[in-house]
Amino acid sequence: MEELVMINGAISKPSEAKISVFDRGFLYGDAIYEVVRSYSGKLFAVEPHIDRLFLSAERISMKLPYTKKQYLDRMQEFYQKAPFDDAYLRIQISRGEGPITLDPYAPTTVNEVMYLRPLKPHPREYFERGVPVVIAGVLRNSKKAMDPDIKSGNYLNNVLAYKFAAEKKAHEAIMENSEGFITEATTSNVFCVVNGELWTSPDDSDILRGITRNIVITLAQGLDIPLKKKNFTRQDLKNADEAFLTSSTREVMPIASVNGDVLKSSPGPVTRRLQQAYYDYVKNA
Template structure:
């Protein structure tokens, strides 16, 4: 039987069944907190520092003090991976406002709760990675950026969850969420790119898209491979007539889209640009980051 996972909780390592948070935690009560999803590939914690910088920037934006320095928390992330002995894994790092009385005032919470979970994740089957994903645009619109800046990766994902539910009801693998003005923003848990005439396009973050780590990785790879890239708004019409579409995210990784709202994308199969980007992404993820097992042979 697989041993129970270790969870980092406020400076201690506890078994999953013993890792408890109070029901008075403001993250539970109000979605008051921030998080990061991070991947481990062959023992390499992919772009860990970039994830940590984004976490601390999100926390600063919502006036949340993390009770560890960035370097200290980074070390705890790596140690949690080691304790769980997982060379391929998903990390969920959560910082909530902490315990407090009922009521919205965040100043009533004395200290943040910090949780690091390391486990397995798989959002899509291998068949979908091989053959491509069917997606739909959904009625739920993206939160307007001037209400909550999309660069804050907060614990409140209800907007995304509603979109995902609508995609599932439509029999699709993922949702594409539009802005209030009808522009494409992102998926429920991933960024989006399209290819037209060998040029990559991705929505600018000011429309409501998260500034994703995997998104930036694909931007970096595209530059190295010589593909022109434009961050500019586009619509459903543009997606319908794209040569290729792909989604990127820590959980989803990089996956091709072959149908949008019943319209085939390109030839209805993963295209050459997407395959090129995915191939280079697979090579990069095992070397760009921090090794959790530096003195051991990676499996």
């Protein structure tokens, strides 16, 4: 079996998995989600993902029917139906179905969809030589409007940004905010290394605080790599000694170029240390 879907606890073949056209995830992107991966038959960092799922739910006033422990059990049980060594598991919870109205109190029960498939690994050369990125021509949503720290089912901002990467055959598109600062990429966080210091955007900036970003920050502290959570510009990124992306599926992925301008090193020494530390962390998790 290659892929599996579970809708509100019932397993479906992907081709038969259906959800109502009145589901608010479909109508408005009124949903939240998480993506977890496994290594060697074990879901990785699933608890922080569930914590973030609850944070997202709280921020959009969505009432979840289960406890964190129950979600953990549901995800583990689903994963056991097809425990690919390296799996991609997505859980999406919409506010549910109801009459077509924006009123968030109209639907009564949430819809939960889980999806599981083998993880498609990124080519080794991405990790060994880095990937090209572009700066998107659309800005990241402002925290004051549609907070990127809510991992919602509304990814249109990111879809529009990704278009720039697709058109330039780049791996990712990085979005700036209205002040001209780098925020994050469409599905990853951004780090750069300047004079031995590791920089990443502040926690309260227009970003999703990635689980991988948090792990990398902790690893950097353990390795005594000086870390600054600070705003930086596209020029800072282009002039950086090294830069990399982080996400659950990308781990620590070096950036080779920004808008065609090749960075000084990819991967540089700090990136390589963090890649190794991340692999060690995963092995011992």
